[in-house]
Amino acid sequence: xxxxxxxxxxxTSEAVLAVAESRAKVECAPDALExxxxxxxxxxxxxxxxEVVYGINTGFGALVNTRIDSDDLETLxxxxxxxxxxxxxxxxxxxxxxxxxxVRLNSxxxxxxxVHEDPLRQLQAFLNLGITPVVPRLGSLGASGDxxxxxxxxxxxxxxxxxxxxxxxxxxxxxxxxxGLIPCPLRAKxxxxxxxxxxxxxxxxxxxxxxxxxxxxMADAVLCMSLEARRCTVRPFSAEVHNVRPHIGQRHVxxxxxxxxxxxxxxxxHADCDRVQDAYSFRCSPQVHGVTYERxxxxxxxxxxxxxxxxxxxxxxxxxxxxxxxxVISQGNFHGEILGQTADNMxxxxxxxxxxxxxxxxxxxxxxxxxxxxxxxxxxxxxxxLMIVHYVAGAALAELHGHVxxxxxxxxxxxxxxxxxxxxxxxxxxxxxxxxxxxxxVLAAELLIAAEAAEDLPAPMATALNxxxxxxxxxxxxxxxxxxxxxxxxxxxxHLRDGAWWSELxxxxxxxxx
Numbered sequence: 001x002x003x004x005x006x007x008x009x010x011x012t013s014e015a016v017l018a019v020a021e022s023r024a025k026v027e028c029a030p031d032a033l034e035x036x037x038x039x040x041x042x043x044x045x046x047x048x049x050x051e052v053v054y055g056i057n058t059g060f061g062a063l064v065n066t067r068i069d070s071d072d073l074e075t076l077x078x079x080x081x082x083x084x085x086x087x088x089x090x091x092x093x094x095x096x097x098x099x100x101x102x103v104r105l106n107s108x109x110x111x112x113x114x115v116h117e118d119p120l121r122q123l124q125a126f127l128n129l130g131i132t133p134v135v136p137r138l139g140s141l142g143a144s145g146d147x148x149x150x151x152x153x154x155x156x157x158x159x160x161x162x163x164x165x166x167x168x169x170x171x172x173x174x175x176x177x178x179x180g181l182i183p184c185p186l187r188a189k190x191x192x193x194x195x196x197x198x199x200x201x202x203x204x205x206x207x208x209x210x211x212x213x214x215x216x217x218m219a220d221a222v223l224c225m226s227l228e229a230r231r232c233t234v235r236p237f238s239a240e241v242h243n244v245r246p247h248i249g250q251r252h253v254x255x256x257x258x259x260x261x262x263x264x265x266x267x268x269x270h271a272d273c274d275r276v277q278d279a280y281s282f283r284c285s286p287q288v289h290g291v292t293y294e295r296x297x298x299x300x301x302x303x304x305x306x307x308x309x310x311x312x313x314x315x316x317x318x319x320x321x322x323x324x325x326x327x328v329i330s331q332g333n334f335h336g337e338i339l340g341q342t343a344d345n346m347x348x349x350x351x352x353x354x355x356x357x358x359x360x361x362x363x364x365x366x367x368x369x370x371x372x373x374x375x376x377x378x379x380x381x382x383x384x385x386l387m388i389v390h391y392v393a394g395a396a397l398a399e400l401h402g403h404v405x406x407x408x409x410x411x412x413x414x415x416x417x418x419x420x421x422x423x424x425x426x427x428x429x430x431x432x433x434x435x436x437x438x439x440x441x442v443l444a445a446e447l448l449i450a451a452e453a454a455e456d457l458p459a460p461m462a463t464a465l466n467x468x469x470x471x472x473x474x475x476x477x478x479x480x481x482x483x484x485x486x487x488x489x490x491x492x493x494x495h496l497r498d499g500a501w502w503s504e505l506x507x508x509x510x511x512x513x514x
Contacts, residue, residue: 008110013206020099035111039316043114077191084151087139099203114316115193122184142336142425146200154194159183197311204429214499229453249290264462281359292349336425340408343428354442393445400438444492
C-alpha cells in the first residue's frame with residue numbers, strides 16, 4: 001500500500017483522499033518530528049520556570065485569566081476534551097473523519113503547536129490500523145477551530161467514546177486493547193493542540209476539491225453532448241471570441257468544448273439551418289461554466305495552503321537562545337473565514353451552472369424548439385418519455401437553490417464574549433458537500449436526456465462523445481417504451497461521482513491530440 005509521508009508542508013488534497021479512503025497509510029517525517037520536539041521543549045521550559053502562558057497553564061476561552069497548578073495540567077487537558085466532545089447530529093462518514101484526522105496530524109507536524117509527539121503517534125496508528133472515531137457532524141462554529149468534532153477524535157485517542165473498526169462500532173478502549181495500544185496521555189497543551197484548528201472544514205473542502213476535479217470537466221462533456229443533440233453551432237466557443245474577453249475560466253471551458261467536439265459531422269449542417277443564434281443556455285455556457293471553473297481554482301488554492309497551515313492557538317515559536325513567554329503567541333489562525341467564504345462562493349457557482357443545465361434539458365425535451373420527439377417518447381401521448389426526468393432535475397435544483405444562502409454570513413457570540421465573531425466555516429463546507437451532491441443529480445439528468453436525444457442524430461457525434469454515449473449505454477439502455485428511470489439516474493450519478501468516466505474521456509482526448 002502507498003505511504004503518504006506527512007511533514008506539515010507538502011500534503012495535497014489527492015493524498016488526503018487516498019488516506020481517507022484507506023488506499024494509503026501515513027508516516028511522520030523525521031525532520032517534522034524534530035520540529036515537534038523543539039516546540040515541545042519550549043512548552044516544558046515555560047512550565048519548569050513557572051511562567052503563566054495561555055493554553056499551557058491557564059483556563060480556556062473566557063477562563064483565560066484562571067491559572068492552573070502544575071499538578072493539574074494533565075487533568076485540565078483531559079477535562080477539556082471531555083467537556084468539548086459535545087457534537088450532535090448523525091455521525092460523519094468514515095471518509096470525512098479520516099480526512100479530518102490526517103489534516104490535523106499534518107498541521108501538528110508543522111512544529112508550532114507545542115504538542116508532545118505521543119498524540120501524533122496515536123493518530124498515525126489509528127489511521128494505519130483503520131480505527132475511526134465516531135464523530136457527530138454538528139458542533140463547530142468555524143472559529144476557535146473545529147472544537148467539538150475534533151474533541152470526539154481526541155476522546156478516542158485517550159480510550160474514551162466510540163470508534164468504528166471493521167464493520168462494527170465499539171468502545172474505543174476495547175479496540176485500543178485488542179490492537180496493542182494504550183490510552184494516550186495528554187500533557188500540558190496536548191488537548192488544546194488536538195482540537196483547536198480548522199481540520200474538519202479543511203478536510204471537507206479538500207474532499208470537495210477532489211470531487212470537483214473530475215466533475216466539472218465532466219459537466220463540460222455533458223454540455224457537448226447536449227450541443228450535439230440540439231445540433232448547435234460551436235462558433236461561440238471559438239478562441240477569437242474568448243481572447244477578447246480573456247477570463248481564464250471562460251477560455252478554458254471554450255477550449256475544452258472545442259477539443260471534445262473535434263471532428264463532429266453534426267456541426268457542419270448548422271451552416272444551412274434557419275437558427276441565427278442558439279439559446280443562452282448553450283451559447284453562453286463558457287461564460288457560466290467558466291465562473292464555476294475559476295471558483296474551483298480558487299478553492300484548490302485555498303485548500304493547498306490550508307492543508308499545510310498551522311491553525312491552533314496559541315502557537316509556539318521556539319527561541320532556545322532566549323527562552324521565555326515570548327515564544328508563545330496567542331493569535332487567530334484557527335478562524336475559518338477564508339474556508340467558509342470559499343465554500344459559499346463555490347456553492348453559488350454550482351447552482352448557477354446547474355440552472356443552465358436545467359434550461360438545456362427543457363430545450364431538448366420541448367418539440368416546439370427541438371423539432372424532435374416530444375419529451376423523447378417513442379409514442380407521444382401514449383407515453384411520457386423523459387418528461388419526469390426534467391421534473392426531478394427541477395426538484396434537485398430547488399434543493400440546490402436552498403444551499404445558496406451563504407453560511408459564512410452568520411456569526412454568533414460565544415464564550416462569554418471572548419469569542420465574539422465566528423466563521424461558520426464548517427457549516428459552509430458541509431453545505432458545499434451537499435450542494436455537490438445535488439449538482440451531480442442535475443448533471444445526471446442532463447446526461448440521460450442528452451444521450452437519448454442523441455439517438456436521433458443522422459450522423460455519429462465527435463469521437464469523445466461517442467465514447468461517452470457508449471459508457472452511458474452500458475449502464476442505461478435507450479428508451480424503447482416508458483419505464484422507471486430512477487435506477488438509470490442512480491447509476492449515472494454514481495459514475496459521475498467516482499470520476500472514472502471523465503478519466504476515460506480525458507484519455508480518449510489525449511490520444512486524439514497525440
